[in-house]
Every structure is written in C-alpha cells, then in structure tokens.
Amino acid sequence: MTPAETSAFEAKIRAYVGREMGPPKRGNDDVNLAMIRHWAEVTGDENPLYTDAEFAAASSRKGIIAPPTMLGIWAMEGYPMAQGHTGKVDVQRELHNIFEAHGFTGVLGTNTITEFHRELRPGDQVISHTVIDNISAPKKTARGHGYFIETVTRFTDQHGQDVGRQVFRTLRFMPSAESVAANQAQSGGDAKLKAPTRIQSPRGHDNAWWWEAIDQGKLLIQRCKRCGTLRHPPRPMCGECQSLEWDSIESSLEGEVYSYTEVSYPKFPGYPDPLLCGLIQLKEGTRLVANIVGCVPEAVHVGMKVRGKVERVDDATVLPNFYPA
C-alpha cells in the first residue's frame, strides 16, 4: 500500500473503534449438558462438577455447572458466519472483511482476559454485549505486519445480571511471503516438524578455523608465534607484540567459573532451560563464554571448578559445554 492508501485504510478501520458489534445477542444455544460434555471431553477435564450429576448435587454447588472457560463459547457465532454463508454480516465481520480486502488475510487470537462473575448452569441464557475497544498502531510481528484488534464483551444472563467479562485480542496480519512459500512447498506431504537448532556461529576469515576445530571436538587457543602469548577470541594480531604470526594449542578444558548469568525469560526454542551462560577462566589463562551444564543454577558460583566437553548439542551445532568438575 502507498502511504495515501495506508492512511485511507487506517481511517476506515479506526471508524470501528468504540462501536458496538450490534444489539446484545443471546447465544444460539443456552447453557446445556451436551456442549459442556463435548468441551470437558476434548480438554480432558474430569472435574465431576461438569459431568457427574450425582457428585455435583452433593457438592457445594448443588448441581452441575458449566466449565467457566466456556463463557465466550456460548456466544460464538458458529459455522455460517465463519464461512461467510450467512447473508447478514455483523459489525465485527464487516471490520474483518476490510482487513481481508487489504491483504491482511492472516488471523490469530493472541490474548484473552476472562473474568467469571457467576457460574453458569444448564438452562442459563448467555447474552453478549461486545464493543470494538481498540485497534493498535501497525505492528511488525513474527507472523507478519499487522494490527491488533481488541474487543470487550460483557456477558449477562436471562435476569439481566452480570455473569462475566472477556477482553479478546486478535492479530490481523499480512502473511510474510517467505513463510507462506516455505510452508506450501512441503504441502501435501506431512513433513516432520523441524526442531529448531541454535543460532549458528558466524564464521569469518579470522575465526572460522576455531569453529572448525570445535566441530572436530577440539577447543583451541590461539598463540602468538613471536612472543607466545595466548589469546581468545581469535583475532589476527597479537595485543602484546603486534605480530601477525600465530599458531594454536589445544586446551586441557580445565578451568573455573569467572562469572556467569542465567537467562531465565523468555525461553528460546532450541536452547536448554534453564540456560546458564558462564565466562570460563581456562587453566591456560584465557577466558571464553560457554554454557554451564550438568547442575542446577543454584549450585553455580564464582570460582567453581569446571571441566569442559566439546559435544554435539543439536543437529547443526557442536559447542564446548562446562560441567562441575
């Protein structure tokens, strides 16, 4: 979209903020045992208050209740609206149609905040009152460029009493062309999900040799050929005598923790959890950054003796890991 098209589009969608989805709407089905059982079955929820009439009657509830997480489900429009088979289009569908027409074909529910003000029982009516509360600024997300739409729904019952509230945030996004192509290429087949590997080491002119030795199971330390000073990470010139001549020695892999940190949030796909990153002081005198493994985070301390092992950590990666000695 050109900047002018984008502002016209944004004006169109922003006109929906603050609008009610329509008049309050009674759910297509009142609270009922069949839908409760279907939900309990699929979520694996064996709470007897939902499906065991005898237990429920003898409980503090004096009868079956619906799983609270079904609150928004009672108000769902269902198949015809989702497939566009219905002649009528509600305000929310209308807004989504505008996004689709402008290339924002992707849709994902991203957040819900649900409050339960009273438990529902078979026979209760659920009436929803929904307002389009907010549309975010344009965002770049992992799925593609898009906007978050937030609706707020108040739920009432057949007596007009409040039973709960739900904030629902949906991402409308333009699927990135690369990810669509990548996934359609393996369409038809049921290609196994690839487990992610760690971020690969950047291998340049001055350090590729060091990583290639790691791939062979060796931890090398660069040594100045003129003055013998050891250095790490690899670089072309000796800091002591400025010589460009060097060779290397193999480390004994013995050392101690000079410093460390724990990466606790977020969890990275492909990386262990907990993830301990240490600065290891090798017996030879140089230091390197490596993971500390084989012990709980609480056991790690500065000065802890460690022993390294160069090992394969995933399909694409070999790394030196350090274990408590």
Add this chain to the structure above:
Amino acid sequence: MNRTTRTFGSVTLGEKLPPLKIDVTAGLIVGGALASRDFTPVHHDKAAAQATGLPDIFMNILTSNGLMGRYVTDWTGPEAALKSIEVKLGAPNVPGMVMTITGEVTAKDDAAGTVIVSVSGDNNVWGTHMAGKVCVALPKES
C-alpha cells in the same frame, strides 16, 4: 482427577504444580475448535493455515484457555472456583508437538481466599505457546 479439594490454608506461596504433558494432535486441535464453536478455517483446514504462513492447522486460543483452566482445577480439586484467566499466546501449537504445562503459586489473597497460579505452556519445538495467570478461590476448610 482427585476429587478432594485443596484448602486455602494448605497452599503455600511458591508451590509448584505438577507438570502436565499434552499431545498436540490434529484431533485435539479440530476437536477443540469445534467444541468451542470456532469454525475459522485455519483451525481445521491445512491449506488455509499454510496460506497464512504456518506449516499446519493450529490450536485456537479458546482451547489453550480451556487447557489452562483445566490444569489449575485438576490441581485444586472440584470445590475450587475459577475467578479469572489471562492468556497470552506465543508460538502456535501445531500437530506433532508436545506441550508441557507448568505452574506456580505466585500470590495469595487472604481476604478474598484466592490464589494466583502463573502458568506456562511450552511446546517442544517452538517454545512458549501460552503464558498466563489463573485466579482461583479455594475453600477455607474442607
């Protein structure tokens, strides 16, 4: 499910809930979408999901929400009452993954008799699928 219910007094701050592993299958994704009356094609039609850049159909947020609620009430027992659930989704759950749900008691409100359980659901391929907080009221005594 254990049919006895934890009392408010028996729960300690920092207490960890036993982890629960969920096999994410096409059956669970489609079954969850239909049981929540969510007929959006990306939750049952692989081609539609791939057109949005994902490898396969993916779990809808209502199913994630339902699993989070179930996880906490499995632990509390039936006489507890869910008060609120906040769910934030990260990486999608697609068939073939295994999601491990973990939780920890991160707050206790003596006046209200409620506890907050912080819950995380991590799949074995892409990492965190869902994170959130569940507020649940517990009986004073059994």
